[in-house]
Amino acid sequence: MPHPQSSWPFERPEQLTDALREQGASPEECADLLPALRRLSEWQAPQPEPADTRRLLARLTSALPAFSPVRQAIHEHRQHRVAFLLATARAQVSLFGLAFWLVSALITLLGAAVVLSNVLPNQEVVLRASGPLLAYLGTIIAFRGRGARVLELELVCLPSPLQLALARLVIVLGYDVGLGLALSLLLWAGGSGQVLALTLSWLMPLLLVAGLAQLLTLRLSVQAAASLAYGSWLAVLAIGTTTNLQVLLLTPALLVLPGCIGLALLAIALLRIHTDMHRLLPHA
Amino acid sequence: MAAVMAGDQVALAALVTRHHAPLLGYLYRLVGGDRQLSEDLVQETLLHVLRQRTYQADRPFKPWLYTIATNLARDYFKSAAVRKSRREGDSEEALLHLYDSAPSPEERVLAAEQGSEVRAALAQLSEDYRIVVVLRFYQGFSLQEIAETLHIPLGTVKSRLSVGVHRLRSMLAPVQKGVD
Numbered sequence: 001m002p003h004p005q006s007s008w009p010f011e012r013p014e015q016l017t018d019a020l021r022e023q024g025a026s027p028e029e030c031a032d033l034l035p036a037l038r039r040l041s042e043w044q045a046p047q048p049e050p051a052d053t054r055r056l057l058a059r060l061t062s063a064l065p066a067f068s069p070v071r072q073a074i075h076e077h078r079q080h081r082v083a084f085l086l087a088t089a090r091a092q093v094s095l096f097g098l099a100f101w102l103v104s105a106l107i108t109l110l111g112a113a114v115v116l117s118n119v120l121p122n123q124e125v126v127l128r129a130s131g132p133l134l135a136y137l138g139t140i141i142a143f144r145g146r147g148a149r150v151l152e153l154e155l156v157c158l159p160s161p162l163q164l165a166l167a168r169l170v171i172v173l174g175y176d177v178g179l180g181l182a183l184s185l186l187l188w189a190g191g192s193g194q195v196l197a198l199t200l201s202w203l204m205p206l207l208l209v210a211g212l213a214q215l216l217t218l219r220l221s222v223q224a225a226a227s228l229a230y231g232s233w234l235a236v237l238a239i240g241t242t243t244n245l246q247v248l249l250l251t252p253a254l255l256v257l258p259g260c261i262g263l264a265l266l267a268i269a270l271l272r273i274h275t276d277m278h279r280l281l282p283h284a
Numbered sequence: 285m286a287a288v289m290a291g292d293q294v295a296l297a298a299l300v301t302r303h304h305a306p307l308l309g310y311l312y313r314l315v316g317g318d319r320q321l322s323e324d325l326v327q328e329t330l331l332h333v334l335r336q337r338t339y340q341a342d343r344p345f346k347p348w349l350y351t352i353a354t355n356l357a358r359d360y361f362k363s364a365a366v367r368k369s370r371r372e373g374d375s376e377e378a379l380l381h382l383y384d385s386a387p388s389p390e391e392r393v394l395a396a397e398q399g400s401e402v403r404a405a406l407a408q409l410s411e412d413y414r415i416v417v418v419l420r421f422y423q424g425f426s427l428q429e430i431a432e433t434l435h436i437p438l439g440t441v442k443s444r445l446s447v448g449v450h451r452l453r454s455m456l457a458p459v460q461k462g463v464d
Contacts, residue, residue, distance in 0.1 A: 009424030023445045036453040043399030045309035
């Protein structure tokens with residue numbers, strides 16, 4: 001039985017000429033080649049009958065992945081990745097109560113006030129101590145759910161634990177950077193010299209303590225990790241200010257170093273979340 | 285495609301309805317007019333589409349689909365049994381040509397109606413040239429689409445097409461119309 005035939009894609013003769021020209025044939029070559037190429041249409045391919053397509057579809061359906069509304073929802077969300085991350089971040093903001101925002105702002109304000117009042121000979125030490133306190137608070141508040149053993153619940157949610165951790169860090173660090181900008185404005189308005197150096201003295205240790213605390217949370221409880229990170233920094237600060245080590249540890253040249261180390265620690269901690277997930281799961 | 289991978293049967297039906305006929309035509313011409321073999325290759329191509337995970341949603345679907353189809357057809361031809369049977373077939377065909385080297389005008393018009401002369405000419409092209417000629421002149425692919433399908437530079441597509449059409453021209457003389 002003859003099969004229905006497929007159509008020739010070049011409906012108008014000049015389309016074939018255009019195709020030849022596009023691939024680099026000269027007008028003379030086109031004239032020479034066209035008669036032979038027109039003959040290609042003599043050999044038509046069979047068109048499948050609707051029954052053939054139905055048969056093929058039936059065979060393919062058995063190989064189709066099982067329909068999953070969850071997978072579909074994930075696909076839809078992945079298509080709007082930025083919007084999804086923003087929505088996740090917005091939802092995570094609700095985790096932080098009003099007290100967190102106010103206390104963080106108050107600590108920053110106090111630091112600025114102490115610096116501007118010149119009551120201490122070494123103003124930078126106040127900022128170096130108060131900045132990381134915000135990191136300590138942020139870690140404890142943002143990841144306090146660890147104590148409530150909610151990781152299993154987070155695992156069944158659409159955002160991954162990594163996305164949730166990332167969203168919370170963006171919120172806390174974004175707010176802290178905002179406070180840092182406000183601090184530099186206050187210092188500048190108060191007529192303090194070295195605004196940049198003072199702001200970095202506040203922000204860089206904050207990043208270091210945040211990174212260290214985040215890394216330690218993979219092995220320790222959130223409270224212990226944040227306390228250990230902040231305590232270690234205070235110890236370094238105390239040793240540095242009371243001994244000659246200050247020259248080595250707290251020199252202006254090394255001002256940015258703690259921040260870089262902190263960011264690296266944060267990156268390591270985030271990359272290791274998946275690997276260390278089993279430690280975070282509640283055990284029977 | 286994303287909906288198909290999520291298990292959506294309606295999306296699968298739309299995909300198959302859209303691509304079945306063009307894909308069948310492509311493979312039919314690539315394998316020299318074997319309807320059953322081309323049907324099998326179409327099915328195998330679409331099964332590969334469903335089973336693999338290499339498709340990137342931001343890249344065009346058609347070149348990717350035809351890459352799979354072309355690779356499957358190539359794999360088929362590479363199998364030793366097929367090579368052997370084709371060699372035997374070629375020698376038989378050469379013998380036929382030897383004894384029937386000057387067909388009459390009536391025979392040529394009849395052959396043209398059935399497309400057998402074109403089929404024989406395409407079969408004599410080597411695989412690389414046959415693929416680009418079929419993609420270009422039967423499937424209507426752009427040069428860029430062919431390059432993406434075969435993962436070769438645009439210049440290579442043009443040179444293969446040029447060689448392919450010149451060889452076809454030397455094999456396909458124009459049919460004289462109006463022969464009684």
